[in-house]
Amino acid sequence: MDGDLLKAYRRKRDLTQEGFAHYLNERLGRSYDKAKVSRWENGREPVPDAVAAFMRRGTRTRARVIATANQKGGQTKSSTALNLAHAFALLGKRVLLVDADPQASVTLAAGVDLEERMARGAVLAAVLDERMAIGDVVVPANGIDVVPSDISLAEFEVSVLSRPGPEKRLKRALSDVRQAYDEIIIDTPPHLGVLTRNALVAATDVLIPVVPAPLDVPGVPLLLRTIEQIRIYENPDLNVLGILPNRFEANTSVQQATLQQLLATYAGQVRVFEPIRKTTAMDQAVYNGVIAVRALPRDNPVVQGYMRLAEEISDEA
Ligand SMILES: Nc1ncnc2c1ncn2[C@@H]1O[C@H](COP(=O)(O)OP(=O)(O)OP(=O)(O)O)[C@@H](O)[C@H]1O
Ligand SMILES: [Mg+2]
Incomplete structure (x- = not known):
């Protein structure tokens, strides 16, 4: 600083x-x-x-809760959740990363031993199913805390529908740990089912990563309408932090044009953050089992992009 x-x-x-x-x-x-x-x-x-x-x-006594959401697949929700979580940690914050996707991408990429967690049943599904307290499933990994997910969350997603409070369970669980963290980040699955709605009900803020490509951007209005519905019925204070264009290919005219369209569409309504560039180093980091913002050189555009985003939204909290 x-x-x-x-x-x-x-x-x-x-x-x-x-x-x-x-x-x-x-x-x-x-x-x-x-x-x-x-x-x-x-x-x-x-x-x-x-x-x-x-x-x-800051002087916050309860963590801000940021959900990364976009019902379209492959929009960098998980990469953003993981790298933003670590960028916050690098700024000295206490961070909890919650994986609310049965695919468990963020759990694995964060460096959690998923097999060991599954053997102990210490996963998010157990918390939402009221079999374990959230504190019993939190696991430290590379400088942050993680609530791991596994495939059993997919079964839970169906069975919870016939039980009380299907969409409020994550909020309830997080209320036990909000005082212990500065930032809680929730990664969500690529659909608007009960898990994404749990995240949007539990969140104070939602961040919408999107690849600025012609077939990806049209998914954003549907998500914004869902957020509006969540505000009306469940979580009136839910704040849209903004749209994060990610995996941006600055040298393609189609992506340039799509980004301009995105900026024009949401001008004055929803903030559009500075795009994060596409780089092969990102898949390489996943392959090598390392976290991009921690492992790549400081001048890598992805590292700079996430650090800039974390600093920018830290100052607002
Ligand atoms: N800045 C980037 N440059 C290049 N590749 C990236 C970048 N960010 C993310 N990726 C890659 O894009 C792919 C999709 O990202 P990610 O898994 O984070 O998306 P997602 O929205 O979580 O997907 P899903 O909908 O399946 O959950 C991954 O292979 C990831 O490594
Ligand atoms: Mg994902």
Whole structure:
């Protein structure tokens, strides 16, 4: 974090440098003074990691809950959930990644030993089925916590329909852990079934990844209508963070035109984030069992894209 950003955080809280030092000391148990804050702000001393992490975390006492959703397949929901989760962790936040897709892509890509989890039955389906507490299935993996999913979630998706509160179960489960995290990210399956609706009911925010291609973009209005319905009946405060164009091929005129169309369609209504570029390094990272934002060079466009997104939405929280 640089001095300008720290200054912006201080001003947002309407504090003098002295007041800000006091604010930090109370919360972090330090003994900073006005001169110290001034040196951070004018770049003469680096902002300590603990201060940067605390400021980015803000004063939230309950995690923001972001669902990545798009009922169309292959729109980078899982890649976005995983890499955004890790980008937040790299910014010093406490992160929980919840896999609500029976395909378990995010569970595997996050580095969880799925076989071991399945043998113990410690998976999301057990929580939604009220057989286990969420705390009993959370597993740490590479610097974040993960709630793993497995194929039994597909059976649960059918059986839950005849039982009470089919769409509210994830919200209920997450309420037990929201205070322990800064950000909770939920990956959803490629349809608008009961699992995606659980995620949208549990979420405070929804992020819509989309490949800016002619056959992919038309899926967005249907999702926005579903979000509107969820707002009316279940979750009035659900916020659309925005649309994230991803796997963007900047050198193809079709994708360029589709992106422009997307920007024009949603101007003034839904924010469209800066696109994340397509790179072969992404599949390579999955193949090598590593997480792109952690393993690829810092100047890789995908790493820069996710870090920029995480920083941008952190400041709003
Ligand atoms: N920036 C990128 N550049 C290149 N490939 C990417 C990029 N982001 C994601 N991918 C690849 O695109 C494919 C689809 O991504 P992902 O699995 O995240 O989509 P999804 O929406 O979760 O799919 P599903 O609907 O099946 O759940 C994956 O092979 C992934 O590795
Ligand atoms: Mg997926």
